Amino acid sequence: MIPKEYEGYEKVVTVACINWQGVWGDKAANLEKIKAKTIEASKIGANIVIFPELALSGYECSEEARRDQKQCSMHREAAETIPGQSTEEIAELGKQLGVYVILGMPEKDREDSDVSYNSAAVVGPEGIIGKYRKIWLMLPPIWTEIYCFKAGHELPVFETRYGPIGIQVCGDFWRAPEYSRIQYLKGARIIINLAGTISGPGKKEFMTLATGGPAINSGIYTVSCNRTGKELTLSYCGYSTIAGPSFTRMSKIYAQGGASEEIVHATLNFESLHYWESFINVKKQTNWKLIAKEYTQLAGI
Numbered sequence: 497m498i499p500k501e502y503e504g505y506e507k508v509v510t511v512a513c514i515n516w517q518g519v520w521g522d523k524a525a526n527l528e529k530i531k532a533k534t535i536e537a538s539k540i541g542a543n544i545v546i547f548p549e550l551a552l553s554g555y556e557c558s559e560e561a562r563r564d565q566k567q568c569s570m571h572r573e574a575a576e577t578i579p580g581q582s583t584e585e586i587a588e589l590g591k592q593l594g595v596y597v598i599l600g601m602p603e604k605d606r607e608d609s610d611v612s613y614n615s616a617a618v619v620g621p622e623g624i625i626g627k628y629r630k631i632w633l634m635l636p637p638i639w640t641e642i643y644c645f646k647a648g649h650e651l652p653v654f655e656t657r658y659g660p661i662g663i664q665v666c667g668d669f670w671r672a673p674e675y676s677r678i679q680y681l682k683g684a685r686i687i688i689n690l691a692g693t694i695s696g697p698g699k700k701e702f703m704t705l706a707t708g709g710p711a712i713n714s715g716i717y718t719v720s721c722n723r724t725g726k727e728l729t730l731s732y733c734g735y736s737t738i739a740g741p742s743f744t745r746m747s748k749i750y751a752q753g754g755a756s757e758e759i760v761h762a763t764l765n766f767e768s769l770h771y772w773e774s775f776i777n778v779k780k781q782t783n784w785k786l787i788a789k790e791y792t793q794l795a796g797i
Contacts, residue, residue, distance in 0.1 A: 497767045501683070505659040505766070511686070511717075512542035512761040513736035515753040517725035520554035521570045527552065527582050530599065531589055537759050538593040543658065545597050546721040548736075549630075549666050549692035550614060552582060552601035556728045557640040567612065568644040575604035575612045578627045583617045587624050596620040596656055598663060598721075600690040602645075603627060614645045616663045616690050618654045625654050631675070632667030638694075638730075651675055653682045659766070662687040669720070670706055673713070674791075680714040681779065685769060691722040692732065695755075699733035704749060708739040712747045715772050716740065717764050724757055738762040741772050 498507065514533050518526040530547055537545045549555060550571075557568035576582055578601075586597050596619065603615035614630040629648025633641040653660040662679030669676065669689035676687050687710065693699065703720060711718040717740035724734035734755040742748035750762035 497770050499770060499773075502659055502685075502766065502770070506543075506657050507766050508763060509543050509658040509686070509766075510541045510761060510763045511544045511546065511688075511719055511738060512537040512540070512759050513546045513719060513721035513738065513753065514548070514551075515722065515724050515734045515736045515756070515758045515760055516548050516551050517723065517757045518551055518554055520556065520727050521558075521574070523553055523574045523582070526554075527585065530586065530597075533759070534586070534589055534593065534595065534597055537761065538595050540759065540761060541763075542759075542761055543595055544656075544661075544688075545595055546688055546690070546719060547597070547599045548721045548723045549600040549690045550602060551599060551690075551723070554727060555692045555723060555732075556730055557644050561640040561643045562636070565643050567610075568640070571602040571612060571644050575602040577604050577606045578615065578617050579624045580604075583619055583624050586617070587619045590619050591621050591623070594621050598688055598690065600665065600692075603629065605646075611646050612644060613648060614641060614665060615648075616665055618663060620656060625656070626652060628652060628663040628665065630665035630668060632671055634667055651678050651682075653679050653684045658686070660684045664689050666691045666693065669710070673710060676710040676718075677714060680716055684716065685766060686717045686719065686764070689718070689720040691720050691736075693722050695731040695733040700735050703733070703735040703737045704739075704752065707737040708747050708749060711739045711741065714778050715769065715776060717769065722753075724753075724755060736760040738764075740764065741769065743768055743771050
């Protein structure tokens with residue numbers, strides 16, 4: 497049942513999302529909590545432990561970002577290069593525990609210290625694997641990301657013992673479904689979304705449907721790991737969600753958190769995932785040339 501290109505990978509993986517509430521602007525406290533939660537998740541069998549958008553620092557920008565439309569002092573001071581001190585500490589823990597850790601954090605550009613990214617660090621037992629930089633930066637009046645961060649411009653997948661995985665950050669996953677399809681076509685069987693989704697009407701349903709949709713469309717597993725609780729002015733809805741097909745169901749919510757902090761985990765079987773390909777093979781049955789043609793015309797390329 498396993499395609500040849502995936503035969504060398506583990507057939508089962510347990511993923512754990514931390515429905516997360518950190519301490520705004522206290523990187524040291526958040527790092528210690530990240531370590532503690534990683535250890536806790538590993539004890540219940542997690543192979544991949546996920547923390548949401550900007551978990552290391554806090555999400556909201558400090559006051560001058562909105563007032564002066566400039567880079568936030570909190571994120572500027574908290575930003576680190578990847579690799580850097582925090583990711584190296586997490587890498588050491590990942591090596592000890594034999595787990596992968598996906599961590600949202602402000603990243604300092606190695607060549608230009610005045611430039612920061614809203615990034616996800618990808619760390620494993622092998623060490624620091626790489627980073628993903630958020631592409632879809634959120635706009636005022638609610639958000640101030642465009643003042644603090646530079647947009648990323650790549651859609652990598654990351655090699656793990658469970659196969660290639662795709663990483664995205666919040667708006668990338670919610671608003672640009674093409675990104676998930678591209679990572680799927682690059683070989684990802686799991687796409688992980690580090691979210692900072694705020695509270696509001698219908699947000700549980702939003703987390704369920706918006707996480708489950710890409711899983712149905714491409715026949716893959718999808719994970720949205722969200723923040724919870726109140727920060728400065730924003731409150732986050734939680735409801736971290738793990739979704740994917742589960743024969744004979746085309747769509748299943750494997751696990752979903754509530755509105756408070758907790759570990760949300762599920763065990764996913766790749767043999768079950770690939771069984772669907774004998775019925776619905778998205779890579780072979782989709783007219784990719786037509787899609788490329790239409791996008792090229794619409795974009796005026």
